[in-house]
Amino acid sequence: MTRLAGSALIVLLYAFLLIPLVAVIAASLTAGDFMRVPPEGLSLRWFARFFQRADLVEALLMSLQIAVVTTLVTSAVALMAALGSQALSRRLATWFQIGMTLPLLIPELLTAIGLLFFLYRIGLGKTVLGLQIGHIVMALPYCYVSVAAALRQIDPALDDASGSLGASGWQTFRRVTLPLAMPGLVMGAVFAFITSVDLYTVSLLLKPIGGNTLPLALFDFLTYEFSPTAAAAATMSVLLAFAGIAVIHRLVGLQRAF
Amino acid sequence: MKRRRLRLALVLPAVVLLGVFLILPYAEMVTMSFRASQPGMMYGQGYTSGHYQTVMTGGHYLEALVRSLSMALVITTICLVVSYPIAWHMSRARDRKALLLYACVASPLMIGVLIRNFGWMVMINVDGPLNRALLSLGVIDRPLRLLFTQGLVVLALVHVFTPFMVLPINNALRNINPAVLEASRSLGAGRLATFWKVILPLSFPGVQPGLILVFVLATAAYVTPALLGGQMVTLMPTLVVQTLVGTFDWPLGATLAVMMATAALVAVILFSLATHRLMERVRA
Numbered sequence A: 001m002t003r004l005a006g007s008a009l010i011v012l013l014y015a016f017l018l019i020p021l022v023a024v025i026a027a028s029l030t031a032g033d034f035m036r037v038p039p040e041g042l043s044l045r046w047f048a049r050f051f052q053r054a055d056l057v058e059a060l061l062m063s064l065q066i067a068v069v070t071t072l073v074t075s076a077v078a079l080m081a082a083l084g085s086q087a088l089s090r091r092l093a094t095w096f097q098i099g100m101t102l103p104l105l106i107p108e109l110l111t112a113i114g115l116l117f118f119l120y121r122i123g124l125g126k127t128v129l130g131l132q133i134g135h136i137v138m139a140l141p142y143c144y145v146s147v148a149a150a151l152r153q154i155d156p157a158l159d160d161a162s163g164s165l166g167a168s169g170w171q172t173f174r175r176v177t178l179p180l181a182m183p184g185l186v187m188g189a190v191f192a193f194i195t196s197v198d199l200y201t202v203s204l205l206l207k208p209i210g211g212n213t214l215p216l217a218l219f220d221f222l223t224y225e226f227s228p229t230a231a232a233a234a235t236m237s238v239l240l241a242f243a244g245i246a247v248i249h250r251l252v253g254l255q256r257a258f
Numbered sequence B: 001m002k003r004r005r006l007r008l009a010l011v012l013p014a015v016v017l018l019g020v021f022l023i024l025p026y027a028e029m030v031t032m033s034f035r036a037s038q039p040g041m042m043y044g045q046g047y048t049s050g051h052y053q054t055v056m057t058g059g060h061y062l063e064a065l066v067r068s069l070s071m072a073l074v075i076t077t078i079c080l081v082v083s084y085p086i087a088w089h090m091s092r093a094r095d096r097k098a099l100l101l102y103a104c105v106a107s108p109l110m111i112g113v114l115i116r117n118f119g120w121m122v123m124i125n126v127d128g129p130l131n132r133a134l135l136s137l138g139v140i141d142r143p144l145r146l147l148f149t150q151g152l153v154v155l156a157l158v159h160v161f162t163p164f165m166v167l168p169i170n171n172a173l174r175n176i177n178p179a180v181l182e183a184s185r186s187l188g189a190g191r192l193a194t195f196w197k198v199i200l201p202l203s204f205p206g207v208q209p210g211l212i213l214v215f216v217l218a219t220a221a222y223v224t225p226a227l228l229g230g231q232m233v234t235l236m237p238t239l240v241v242q243t244l245v246g247t248f249d250w251p252l253g254a255t256l257a258v259m260m261a262t263a264a265l266v267a268v269i270l271f272s273l274a275t276h277r278l279m280e281r282v283r284a
Helices: A001-029 A044-051 A054-085 A090-105 A107-122 A128-153 A156-164 A167-196 A201-206 A214-224 A228-249 B001-033 B050-057 B057-093 B093-109 B113-124 B129-137 B150-176 B178-186 B191-202 B202-219 B223-228 B236-246 B252-284
Strands: none
Touching: A001 A107, A001 A228, A001 B050, A001 B057, A001 B093, A001 B150, A044 A054, A044 A228, A044 B223, A054 A090, A054 A128, A054 A167, A054 A214, A054 B001, A090 A128, A090 B001, A107 A128, A107 A201, A107 B001, A107 B236, A107 B252, A128 A167, A128 B001, A156 A167, A167 A214, A167 B150, A167 B178, A201 A214, A201 B236, A214 A228, A214 B113, A214 B223, A228 B093, A228 B113, B001 B252, B050 B057, B050 B252, B057 B093, B057 B150, B057 B202, B057 B236, B057 B252, B093 B150, B113 B129, B113 B150, B113 B223, B129 B178, B129 B223, B150 B202, B150 B223, B178 B191, B191 B202, B202 B252, B223 B236
């Protein structure tokens, strides 16, 4: 009896985690005119409606553009930092790790406020570049953690072997380290991309005049119009995240990812 | 030697990036909180400590701060109660099952806070599945209006932060040597005694960081109260953003943000000191 109650509790708790996601996806597939769960008939018409809304599509494109740049920059910076941190002493390496994950440990709102003031001071207030910088700072920790974890798994003997066989530092990196670190790097890149697409508070305070990212547009949309179009927009970001998880799973395996 | 120095140089871009765009902005935030306000401008000439006095004497600022901190405390507590069974269940699973459970817990992390909040809006709306189920069961005779209530904000934030609590606790539970549990059982301890005296203390290295992280993040959470809380409850983060974006009083907004961060930090330090002995004992 207690066993059964225990299992029921566990199922309930997992359901709690997944309910909002299922609700959003279900609501976006409705054929009816209102946001309804379970949906009244199935259709993709609200997705079609999403793409007819110029403001939402524009926001989506801006989000994607910023996310792509964020991914490229953070991947490069995180890879370099992770490689460099291996030359640090043990004590310093621990502090370096904490420093690199700071944006994750400090509330996003505080970082956003600091950046709002600072970017204004250096003349980047309310510009796309300023927003871009905010996204890079917020995405860097996710990317760094997975790249650094991947590098730690590589046997240092391989590095030495490559060197003693006459390979230059660059050749060792290109032929040995990079291929072995690739899964971690891809994982970090996916994390950076998803983080950037989802960021809200940083985007709210740093957004350029007249520019909107998808989460900002979605928030405005939700506050004045509660239609399935919003669910369609949300479902597209959920699908984006699932695509990312699938990529990670194929390349690395989920258990090592989290 | 030269090679090592070259390698060290690779950390420079990251250090410069975070130094310039994270550390300097925090310094700027503190400086801003001492600048003079000027209506019609973001900030005025000269410096003052008047904003701190305004906040300390202005009743509704302190009220919002206390409300934010106590709400974060409630959220953190519920989060722990929800997360522990999940973490325990996960730590017992192996192979394919473990993989599936990881996916269940971690997948909400990959999806934006806004979208997860929106999911609750869909569920609890006047015409939503919760109300219709309760109506058809005859539990209620008219739909519950749950949107824009404090309870909903708590529920949604517990949902947002649960993965942050589950993952470290799960790690700590996995690190407990199964032999210890067997020893406890063979020495005659019941399941409950084993849990309270052995498992719970040994998992504390995972519980402590989980509690701290969730408390700090919950104190400064902005999106969820803004979307689901409506105008009913004034919390600190909402007040800060209103001051910055609505009235453009940057110095006052900065002061509120610094006060909020300081209050959360003090709470965390007190908690760490209070639990220091327990941590030391577990490590030994």
